[in-house]
Amino acid sequence: MKARIACLAIALFSTLLSGCTVIGLGVGVAVDHRNARDRRVSWDGARSVPRGRDVEVTLTSGDTLRGKFTGLRALPPDSYRSAYDSAQVTLDGGSVLPRLGETVLFTPVKGPRIRGPFRGFEAEALAVYQPDERSTAYLPLSKAAQLRNLDGQPFDVDYLRFLASSRALPSTREFVVESGGQTSRIPLQYIHEVYAAPQRTHKWILYGVIGLAVDAAVTAAVISSISWDFGPSGGGGGNWGGY
Numbered sequence: 001m002k003a004r005i006a007c008l009a010i011a012l013f014s015t016l017l018s019g020c021t022v023i024g025l026g027v028g029v030a031v032d033h034r035n036a037r038d039r040r041v042s043w044d045g046a047r048s049v050p051r052g053r054d055v056e057v058t059l060t061s062g063d064t065l066r067g068k069f070t071g072l073r074a075l076p077p078d079s080y081r082s083a084y085d086s087a088q089v090t091l092d093g094g095s096v097l098p099r100l101g102e103t104v105l106f107t108p109v110k111g112p113r114i115r116g117p118f119r120g121f122e123a124e125a126l127a128v129y130q131p132d133e134r135s136t137a138y139l140p141l142s143k144a145a146q147l148r149n150l151d152g153q154p155f156d157v158d159y160l161r162f163l164a165s166s167r168a169l170p171s172t173r174e175f176v177v178e179s180g181g182q183t184s185r186i187p188l189q190y191i192h193e194v195y196a197a198p199q200r201t202h203k204w205i206l207y208g209v210i211g212l213a214v215d216a217a218v219t220a221a222v223i224s225s226i227s228w229d230f231g232p233s234g235g236g237g238g239n240w241g242g243y
Contacts, residue, residue: 020214043167043191044123046175047072047138053196057177060167060192067179069196074173080120083170090168096159097169098149104128106139107146114139120172123188124164127172136172 041048049055049069057065075083081100088097098104098118106114106128114137119127125138126147141161148154163169171188178184 020210039194039196041194041196043188043193044125046123046188046191046194047173049194049196055177055197056195057175057186057191058193058195059186059190061190065177065179065184065186067177067184069194070176070178070183072173073176073185075170080170080172084120087169091163096156096163098147098155103150104155105146105148105150106144108139108143109145110143121164121169122171122173124161126160 039049039053051069051071053069055067055069059065074080084097084100091097100120101117103115104118104126106126108114114128114130116128116130116137119129119136121127122138124142125140126144128137128139129135130137141157141164144157144161146154147157147160160169167189169189174185174187175191175194176183176185
């Protein structure tokens with residue numbers, strides 16, 4: 001019987017070891033492969049650039065900035081409101097734009113309708129706060145079938161898309177680049193293109209170790225849960241019909 005239990009434990013260990021560890025290694029390899037590729041995106045795709053990448057940012061003015069991308073940072077609320085108010089004034093009083101903070105209903109071409117307080121624009125996307133998730137959703141205007149507020153006032157999606165693509169609307173976040181101890185905060189509407197250099201990583205080690213730790217923990221729990229009782233001498237604590 002002891003041999004049977006030992007075989008069972010070995011089988012469980014082998015099965016588990018080939019599960020999470022292999023999955024972890026696979027995920028790590030996929031991440032390393034993705035990081036090893038360079039990336040070139042326009043201003044509307046800037047939020048897809050991974051943090052920590054060395055980047056070359058070409059501005060609409062023709063200037064170029066180089067450094068390490070540290071993330072997208074939100075503009076201070078007062079600064080964004082000032083920029084948004086200026087855009088509204090430029091657009092004949094702003095009747096074509098939603099008011100900051102008002103609840104809007106975003107109906108996509110496909111999928112469920114999204115509702116939440118309007119936070120502004122980001123490149124060619126609408127920023128709508130999602131209270132349940134406590135996060136902001138960035139909804140591409142290219143996927144919008146309809147946009148209106150709770151009073152039923154519709155907004156011309158095609159015109160908003162035109163304004164966004166022509167960079168007439170300020171973005172809620174800035175692209176932050178650090179170089180030589182200096183930080184540059186670049187409004188997205190001033191970005192023409194971002195080139196992100198490939199990055200060599202070894203995530204396969206990290207994810208493999210995590211998978212191995214999970215396998216070991218689960219295996220130990222399974223083995224410890226086996227309740228066979230052989231007594232102090234290994235022979236007779238249980239009822240085995242005389243055997």
